[in-house]
Amino acid sequence: MTTRLLERRPGRLEIGQADGIQARSVETFQAFGFAERIIAEAYRITEMCFWKPDPNDPATIVRSARTPDDETGISEFPHLIVNQARVLDYFAESAERGPARITPHYGWEFKKLTVEDEGDYPVRVELAGCAEHNQGVERTVRAKYVLGADGAHSRVRDSIGARHFGDVANHAWGVMDVLAVSDFPDYRTKCAISSQAGSILHIPREGGYLCRMYIDLGVVSADDNKAVRKTPIETIIRKANEILHPYTLDVRNVAWWSVYEVDHRVTDPFDDVPVDQAGEKLPHVFIAGDACHTHSAKAGQGMNVSMQDGFNLGWKHGQVLTGRSPESLLSTYSQERHVIARNLIEFDRKWSSIMAVNAKELEEPAEEFYVKTFEFPAGFMTQNEPSMIVGEATHQELAADFPIGKRFKSR
């Protein structure tokens, strides 16, 4: 198989972006042979603390719960914190050493594509060089299949006319990786902190020194025009200190920071076959990850669910391109992953509202929801519906503990 991997950045991702690795992802890393190495360099989450306003002095915060991670033993794989850049490094190494010897072509920007009705290579992709060495160079590539994993502003999605449904961005977050001196008692534990001044998701980073904080910058008004993205780091640090009061955060160095807006959106479908023609046409263009589902970072799902999209598509393309399965197998990608994306967005809305700023009288405390629903964010709730590769549950009683369409438990 010949595979081309295009990326407009000039080189590898160095810092920033997502960092929470769920157990199901670590299980996937094992399939690629690098689970042990990434576990060794990661921060391992074994518990999470919840902080809320002190009932006796609501202007200050107090720890309300300390919950174990994976209390019911859903997986033997750990829950990790490790930078997305390292995850990409390991996958890149695996791709380079694999039979197809794939290395990314950095510095190429996808412009648009068209799908023709006939021929072995029906997708025509137009590219432009955007690195120093190839500025102004244009290329056209013919492909059998194209996967757009080009993020929330996906041009591949636009090229196939797929619509992105949901609310527009309306909530802003500041995120920072910092070296700091703090008297906050749970500084080296993952925490959800909710105070009268707002909320923080606090995550100690691998290596033992840095920590990451997601700081709620609140709802963005419709006429904000992206002004919130210009929020300076000093404002974010000040806000963090207000939320942590009476504790303090003395930031000595900022390794990376960003401001981003969050929406809840999902695309339908995840391939180039219009919904009303599903099953009649074969797909040739697919979208995965943020290109087809976006949500908040609070449940740490962005990178994890996106990797499972890719894994789902990867094995199916392997089967089809080596002649082991009919091309129609590829239609199951959108069917299976679209359900997951919708469930994810529903889960994220609930989790975000539970952790929302000034959440006072919740029907269900955040810590209870976290423990009760842990199987979902850990990545093990996926249960595919009947299709050409998943049978009906007609004889489910013969193996009652092994739900049809769901991954077998490994214990």
Ligand SMILES: Cc1cc2nc3c(=O)[nH]c(=O)nc-3n(C[C@H](O)[C@H](O)[C@H](O)COP(=O)(O)OP(=O)(O)OC[C@H]3O[C@@H](n4cnc5c(N)ncnc54)[C@H](O)[C@@H]3O)c2cc1C
């Ligand atoms: C700045 C930023 C901060 C984030 N922070 C967090 C976080 O703190 N926690 C969290 O859970 N999630 C975070 N996310 C989201 C998380 O990183 C994503 O859910 C996850 O990376 C999804 O992976 P993806 O491959 O679908 O998209 P991305 O990681 O966005 O990757 C898309 C890639 O496509 C490339 N690309 C885009 N357009 C083109 C084009 N036209 N031609 C060529 N290449 C193109 C981009 O350069 C990028 O490398 C963040 C995302 C961003 C962009």
